[in-house]
Amino acid sequence: MTPRSLFDDAAGLPAPPDAAPESLADGALLLRGFACAEADALLAAAAQVIAAAPLRHFITPGGRAMSAGMTNCGALGWVSDRSGYRYASADPLTGRPWPAMPGCFADVAARAARQAGFADFLPDACLVNRYAPGARLSLHQDRDEADLAAPIVSVSLGLPAVFLFGTPRRTDRPARLRLAHGDVAVWGGPSRLAYHGIAPLADGAHPRLGRWRINLTFRRAGGPG
Ligand code: MD3
Ligand code: FE
Numbered sequence: 382m383t384p385r386s387l388f389d390d391a392a393g394l395p396a397p398p399d400a401a402p403e404s405l406a407d408g409a410l411l412l413r414g415f416a417c418a419e420a421d422a423l424l425a426a427a428a429q430v431i432a433a434a435p436l437r438h439f440i441t442p443g444g445r446a447m448s449a450g451m452t453n454c455g456a457l458g459w460v461s462d463r464s465g466y467r468y469a470s471a472d473p474l475t476g477r478p479w480p481a482m483p484g485c486f487a488d489v490a491a492r493a494a495r496q497a498g499f500a501d502f503l504p505d506a507c508l509v510n511r512y513a514p515g516a517r518l519s520l521h522q523d524r525d526e527a528d529l530a531a532p533i534v535s536v537s538l539g540l541p542a543v544f545l546f547g548t549p550r551r552t553d554r555p556a557r558l559r560l561a562h563g564d565v566a567v568w569g570g571p572s573r574l575a576y577h578g579i580a581p582l583a584d585g586a587h588p589r590l591g592r593w594r595i596n597l598t599f600r601r602a603g604g605p606g
Contacts (some may be wrong), residue, residue, distance in 0.1 A: 390468055391566070392559065402496065403543040405546060405558070408532075408570025410497040416489055416536050417563030424538060426451030426483035427509055427595060433480040434472050436511050442466070448516035449579075452550035457506040457527070457602040466525055468506060468602045478565040482501040489565070490599035497567035499532045504599035512542065512594040514584035520545060520555065520576050534571030538562055538584060538597070547576035562587065573594045 416423060433519040436450030439461040453459060457468040458479040470481055486507055494502030503576055506526075510518070523533060537560040544566075547555035555576065560566070568575065 383463075383511040393396065393471040400534045405566070406548075406572050406575065407545070407558075407573070408568065409574035410567045411558070412493055412565045412567070413561070414491055414497060415496075415565035416538075419485060419489060420538055420563050421488065423536065423597065424589065424595070426485050427538075427597070429463045429483065430509060431482045433505075435474065436509070437474060441463060447518075448512075448519060452479075452509045453507060454480045454486070454509070455504060455506045456524070459506065459508045459600075459602070460532040468525060480490075481542070486599070489536060490597075493565045493567055494532055494538075495535050496533065496571075497569065499567065499569055501606070502534065502599075502601070503534060504531075504534070504601055505606070506600045506602040508598045508600070510596040510598065512540070512579065512582045512596070514540075514582050514592055518579040520547060520551070520578040522549075522576055524548055524574060526600050526602045528601040528605045529573055532567050532573065534599040535566050535568070536599075537564045537566075538595040539587045540585045540594040540601050541591065542582055542594055542596075543580040545576075545578040549574045549576070562589070 405411055434452045436452050438446040439451055442465050460469045460473055466486045490504050491502050541561040542560055544558045545555040546558055547553050
């Protein structure tokens, strides 16, 4: 068996499917490689979502276009414009409901949440973020969801990113963590309101996605299921 160490990740080697979950903080668990086996199915489903609800660069309340392209699927979708951030049941671009959450999306989110100790996670919102080299997401909290008892599950695909993981106190310096293709993280309990962000994406070439990173973020945005 090939030895594994902390250094393997720095070298960009994929996690074995049986990698032990890593605790990042109270309530936060990283499942490296958890979605590797189903990555192609997730990407095919994401392409269907994007075909029905195109990626767009939302405008922040401050008037700037976000650098990541975004769209949603599920009953609710995260949107932003000059008047603020909120969840909406219709796509402001098309006026239609967001595309339904693909079965493989809801399934991977529920399985990862269960592994982290959150039974019966039934997400009603999935935000699809697409990053090109240079795109970033500045430090923020996710606090627009009605049900803060439910965790957030994120799935990383394509180019690796440096994830900035702080605490619920804005002034605490965030830790830096590499998120690679197939990595899944679950954020709940005391970590649910942690500040977090994505450092500007480094250029690279991913065998499956080329010069893109796609992140799927699953949330319970409406009331408890
Ligand atoms: C930790 N997306 O869309 S996902 C976001 O990679 C967002 O696109 C990032 O942050 C991305 O809001 C990071 C990981 C994540 C999501 C929510 C969290 C980590 C979190 C909420 C609390 C703590
Ligand atoms: Fe976030």
